[in-house]
Amino acid sequence: MVGGLKTGGVQCGSVRHSIRPAFMPRKPGRPDRHPPCAGPTRESTEVSASSVVLRRGDYLDCLTELDAEASGRGVLTREFEEFVLHREGEDAARALIVGVDLSECDRVREVKRSLRRIEQQIDDSCALLEGDAHVYVVIKGGAARSSRVLPIYETLAEKLHMLAGSSHGIEISSTVIDCTDCEDKTLLARRIMGDVTSTSADEGSPASALQWRELADSSICEASLSDYL
Known part of the structure; x- marks a missing residue:
């Protein structure tokens, strides 16, 4: 069932991990290159007021400004389960944002197991998205070095x-x-919502894995394309 979440998880140290509904707190080869992004670095805000962005997954403090940023851009954020229960007709969402807390996963193999577990759940969620939609998986990692886990994130994307x-x-x-x-x-909320509403975002890479520091001075579209340079 699209709206349901499996309760089983994967061991990360002593903590079982799975996607949790609507940011509830936790209990203790590449695709072809696309053309360069058009326009200035500042993201466009032209978007219909009816645009819907779904939220799902673990509570992450870094995502707590999403609602405020979305509201300022005329975007409605909805919790995934609420959208499933009260969906009207064939309504589809413009984007899906999934929070994933891997802070208890200190080893690379634990990261792999956790992401394999939630991969299908994220894909199931895509049934509620419209064509040309965006999926953002925002991860809070653990002690595993970023240089070792980034290729895993790229594979997931x-x-x-x-x-x-x-x-x-x-x-x-x-x-x-x-x-x-x-x-x-x-700034993270601005980057994500800017990408959702940007008229040039579809010209970016169709699949990418980014580190936070890459977004300090660049949009998501620009940062994703820099991987190919």
Whole structure:
């Protein structure tokens, strides 16, 4: 069932991990290159007031400014389960934002196991997205070095992009963002919502994995394309 979440998890040290509904607190080869992004660094805010962005997953402090930023851009954020229960007709969402807390996963193999577990759940969620939608997986990592886990995040982004096409017949852009060291949640919200509403975001990479520091001076579109340079 699309709206349901499996309660089973994967061991990360002593903590079982799975996607949790609506940011509830936890209990103790690459795709082809796209053309360069058009326009200035500041993201466009032209978007219909009816645009909906779904939120799902673990509570992450770095995502607490999303609602305020979305409201300022005429975007409605909805909790995933609420959207499923009160969906009207064939309404589809413009984007999905998933928070994933891997802070208890200190080893690379634990990160792999956890992401394999939630991969299918994220793909199931894509059934509620419109074509050309965006999926953002925001991760808070643990002690595993970023240089070792970033390739795992890249693989996840690529698989989500391909699965959306094969499972749901839609084209999505999937971005995994390692926000372990994020200290500016307002800027993170601006980058994500800016990408959702940008008229040039679809010209970015269809699948990418980014570190927080890459977004300090660049939009998500620009940072994702820099991986190919």
